[in-house]
Amino acid sequence: MAFTAPKETYSGKVFEVAIGTDKTAVFGGENVLPFHSFEGNIPHRPVIAYEIQDVPPDDWPETVKKVYEGVSGDPVTWAKYCQDTLNAQAIALRLVGTHPDRENRSPEDAAKTVKDVLAAINVPLIILGSNQIEKDSAVLVSVSEAAKGKNCIIGKAQEGNYKTIAAAAMANNHKLIAMSELDINLSKQLNILITQMGFDKEKLITDPMCSALGYGLEYTYSVMERIRLAALTQNDTTMQPPMLADVGMYVWKIKETQASESDLPQWGLLAERGIAWETITAGSLLMSGAEFLIMRHPEAAKAVEKFIDELM
Amino acid sequence: MALTGVEIFKLLPKTNCKKCGHPTCLAFAMKLAQRQASLDACPDVSEEAKKVLGEASAPPIRSITLGSGDKAVKMGEENVLFRHEKRFVNPCAFAVEVKDSMSDDEINKIVDDVLNSEIDRVGQKLRIDAIFVSNASNDAGRFEGVVKAIASKAPAVPLIIATNNPAAAETAVKAVADKKPLLYGADESNADAMANIAKTYKIPLGVTAKGLDALTALTEKIKGLGVEDMVIDPCAKTAKEIIEANTYIRRAAIKKNFKALGYPVITLAQRDDKMLEALIAALGVTKYSSIVVLSSIKKWKNLSLFTLRQNIYTDPQVPMQVEQKVYKIGEATPESPLTITTNFSLTYFIVSGEIENSKVPTRLAVMDCEGLSVLTAWAAGKFTASKIAQFIQESGIENEITHKELIIPGYVAILSGAIEDKLPGWKVTVGPREANALPAFLKSRG
Ligand code: B12
Numbered sequence: 175m176a177f178t179a180p181k182e183t184y185s186g187k188v189f190e191v192a193i194g195t196d197k198t199a200v201f202g203g204e205n206v207l208p209f210h211s212f213e214g215n216i217p218h219r220p221v222i223a224y225e226i227q228d229v230p231p232d233d234w235p236e237t238v239k240k241v242y243e244g245v246s247g248d249p250v251t252w253a254k255y256c257q258d259t260l261n262a263q264a265i266a267l268r269l270v271g272t273h274p275d276r277e278n279r280s281p282e283d284a285a286k287t288v289k290d291v292l293a294a295i296n297v298p299l300i301i302l303g304s305n306q307i308e309k310d311s312a313v314l315v316s317v318s319e320a321a322k323g324k325n326c327i328i329g330k331a332q333e334g335n336y337k338t339i340a341a342a343a344m345a346n347n348h349k350l351i352a353m354s355e356l357d358i359n360l361s362k363q364l365n366i367l368i369t370q371m372g373f374d375k376e377k378l379i380t381d382p383m384c385s386a387l388g389y390g391l392e393y394t395y396s397v398m399e400r401i402r403l404a405a406l407t408q409n410d411t412t413m414q415p416p417m418l419a420d421v422g423m424y425v426w427k428i429k430e431t432q433a434s435e436s437d438l439p440q441w442g443l444l445a446e447r448g449i450a451w452e453t454i455t456a457g458s459l460l461m462s463g464a465e466f467l468i469m470r471h472p473e474a475a476k477a478v479e480k481f482i483d484e485l486m
Numbered sequence: 487m488a489l490t491g492v493e494i495f496k497l498l499p500k501t502n503c504k505k506c507g508h509p510t511c512l513a514f515a516m517k518l519a520q521r522q523a524s525l526d527a528c529p530d531v532s533e534e535a536k537k538v539l540g541e542a543s544a545p546p547i548r549s550i551t552l553g554s555g556d557k558a559v560k561m562g563e564e565n566v567l568f569r570h571e572k573r574f575v576n577p578c579a580f581a582v583e584v585k586d587s588m589s590d591d592e593i594n595k596i597v598d599d600v601l602n603s604e605i606d607r608v609g610q611k612l613r614i615d616a617i618f619v620s621n622a623s624n625d626a627g628r629f630e631g632v633v634k635a636i637a638s639k640a641p642a643v644p645l646i647i648a649t650n651n652p653a654a655a656e657t658a659v660k661a662v663a664d665k666k667p668l669l670y671g672a673d674e675s676n677a678d679a680m681a682n683i684a685k686t687y688k689i690p691l692g693v694t695a696k697g698l699d700a701l702t703a704l705t706e707k708i709k710g711l712g713v714e715d716m717v718i719d720p721c722a723k724t725a726k727e728i729i730e731a732n733t734y735i736r737r738a739a740i741k742k743n744f745k746a747l748g749y750p751v752i753t754l755a756q757r758d759d760k761m762l763e764a765l766i767a768a769l770g771v772t773k774y775s776s777i778v779v780l781s782s783i784k785k786w787k788n789l790s791l792f793t794l795r796q797n798i799y800t801d802p803q804v805p806m807q808v809e810q811k812v813y814k815i816g817e818a819t820p821e822s823p824l825t826i827t828t829n830f831s832l833t834y835f836i837v838s839g840e841i842e843n844s845k846v847p848t849r850l851a852v853m854d855c856e857g858l859s860v861l862t863a864w865a866a867g868k869f870t871a872s873k874i875a876q877f878i879q880e881s882g883i884e885n886e887i888t889h890k891e892l893i894i895p896g897y898v899a900i901l902s903g904a905i906e907d908k909l910p911g912w913k914v915t916v917g918p919r920e921a922n923a924l925p926a927f928l929k930s931r932g
């Protein structure tokens with residue numbers, strides 16, 4: 175019996191999202207499952223943003239902290255280093271210092287940091303809160319205003335605070351990350367709630383919540399696959415925003431990226447182990463449908479870029 | 487794709503003789519379609535019908551075993567394209583390449599690494615599964631010698647004998663035939679001779695052809711030659727080609743019941759760049775390869791790939807669990823603190839890992855909650871005050887420790903009063919919410 179390629183046809187398409195004003199980055203837009211270019215069209219590569227913080231990365235493990243030694247004391251220097259030396263296509267500024275249990279920096283401080291960073295770079299900026307529901311509402315509103323007209327991504331809007339954050343992103347013309355907790359129905363529901371406020375669904379980015387390799391990756395992987403299938407095969411427009419894999423922060427807090435070789439010789443070299451963990455987590459989530467990644471280690475990001483080269 | 491009752495009915499004798507125990511051939515056909523009867527029950531069924539029905543009821547991807555004995559690896563038998571539909575069945579095997587052109591020292595080193603590759607993770611023993619020996623020297627004598635040496639050094643490890651030269655294949659296979667190696671390297675030019683070897687030694691055959699049309703023609707030809715057990719290689723090189731070929735193969739087998747490609751797939755992932763190689767291997771794990779061949783097996787790379795394979799192949803319906811018991815972490819004494827959590831493997835390994843990090847010897851009571859995380863178990867009514875109290879009482883822990891203080895996860899702080907009510911004499915302390923705060927918490931208690 176002769177072989178006939180069992181091609182699928184898809185009725186839906188992922189929204190295309192463009193960010194930035196000077197140098198822009200575009201992702202999404204495909205009408206097929208991840209890297210299935212043999213049966214459809216994939217106009218853009220996934221985009222990787224390099225993660226930086228408003229405060230020094232004292233809590234990052236050595237492997238990734240030392241890469242940014244000398245630049246990470248100040249977010250502006252750090253951002254420029256990522257852009258100019260590491261050739262980052264986008265930068266994700268996480269305002270962890272605003273968390274009440276951390277430095278508890280004010281929304282005004284955060285706005286100033288954002289302005290300074292924006293003045294120093296020409297690649298797109300992603301502005302993330304500290305993931306504290308109440309504080310993020312205040313901080314993300316103030317940074318949205320500070321970044322007006324810069325076509326940034328603001329995040330993350332969650333069930334408990336999406337109203338204020340979405341309103342601020344809308345008023346200042348930014349894209350918005352909507353994050354729910356590893357459940358396709360919750361993700362869909364949040365996208366619907368946000369669009370019901372008048373927010374353009376084509377400006378959303380879905381974060382189904384990331385997890386690191388070995389720490390629940392399979393949940394993120396399958397939720398992403400199901401979201402993509404709903405978007406493409408059922409043409410469910412509420413599931414068509416591109417998806418974010420916020421890889422770095424989940425990977426660089428687990429044991430495999432920190433335990434020493436002397437404690438666990440059977441786990442191999444610590445530096446490679448950490449980089450591999452971030453690389454494989456990111457690579458797998460590309461397979462399940464992420465179009466936009468936030469990563470920390472440049473070697474991991476570069477390996478993933480090479481992988482994308484081979485996949486496109 | 488299974489046949490319908492009516493399709494099966496057309497193949498039966500249609501005499502309604504009832505010998506099968508069913509009133510009519512149609513009734514029997516319906517039972518067959520539902521897999522509630524076996525074709526053997528009809529004594530009059532034709533050979534032709536047996537063949538068609540036998541093929542239709544076989545799994546869409548043939549079950550193949552690599553090697554023999556304890557460390558043999560089962561492949562194939564997959565039923566779905568996406569893991570949320572149903573558990574992926576047989577985890578992808580990792581093999582490392584040994585070239586017979588390498589020095590004996592180099593070869594020994596790799597074989598040692600394979601033998602020492604086992605890692606325990608979330609209660610499973612994971613290892614490099616097989617050695618892929620290639621005839622890079624083009625010298626049949628050297629090839630046989632290397633294959634034999636590896637087989638005697640690592641007798642239990644399954645072998646893949648890789649050559650497209652039938653003469654070299656024959657001597658090498660003969661030397662280790664009892665280990666049921668996979669012979670990899672049948673192609674358009676040597677199919678007859680290679681099929682013959684596979685048949686003679688009753689071993690599976692790895693079939694390679696560029697592209698799926700050629701591969702289809704070749705597996706059909708080889709099947710015609712009497713070889714049933716095959717592993718296929720569509721010769722996809724780049725990641726883009728691999729995802730295309732593997733997706734088409736899996737879809738053809740599962741959605742179209744296309745037998746000519748219903749075999750496990752082998753993927754050669756070797757790259758000079760080790761991190762990229764790990765990514766190509768990850769592509770194989772997530773996208774349908776049954777064997778991934780690596781050029782090197784660094785411990786850090788193994789750990790990440792083993793973990794990925796474990797994640798992708800877990801049952802999406804039944805979470806991984808650990809045994810219910812009170813675990814001692816570090817040199818716990820009767821004075822050491824007592825903590826409690828659920829038996830979801832992930833939760834257990836995170837929490838026990840953090841307790842280890844704290845270097846404070848501690849007991850961790852792990853309660854059976856059907857493998858649910860702390861909050862999920864609480865929401866599902868399995869991690870409640872009365873169940874916790876009962877578990878603590880029945881565990882006999884009171885006889886092993888000198889205090890009566892139980893540290894509970896911060897996320898279930900709400901349970902503390904109720905547990906104290908149900909466990910007279912006990913004090914319940916609320917620990918931090920996130921396990922990564924446990925080291926500081928335990929240390930601060932002095
Ligand atoms: C994956 C998941 C599931 C999976 C189950 C996975 C599993 N094996 O448990 C599925 C899909 C089956 C599921 C089902 C349900 N889920 Co659920 N689920 C989740 C999710 C997304 C992640 C859970 C997880 O794996 N966490 C990781 C593990 C490691 O966390 P953990 O066990 O809590 O351990 C951490 C801490 O508690 C701490 N810790 C643990 N032990 C100890 C011990 C000590 C001493 C200390 C100090 C600390 C500590 O350390 C760990 C790491 O920091 C969460 C949301 C979220 N992101 O948390 C919801 C969540 C837990 N689920 C929830 C609910 C309600 C349910 C359901 C009842 C209904 C539903 N919404 O689907 C069902 C119940 C299941 C049933 N059988 O009836 C709610 C619970 C609500 C609440 N706050 O009470 C959550 C929070 C989601 C939400 N926001 O609604 N769920």
Ligand code: SF4
Pocket residue numbers: 498499500501502503504505506507508509510511514527528529530531
């Ligand atoms: S035994 Fe065979 S022929 Fe007789 S009724 Fe059953 S199916 Fe029909």
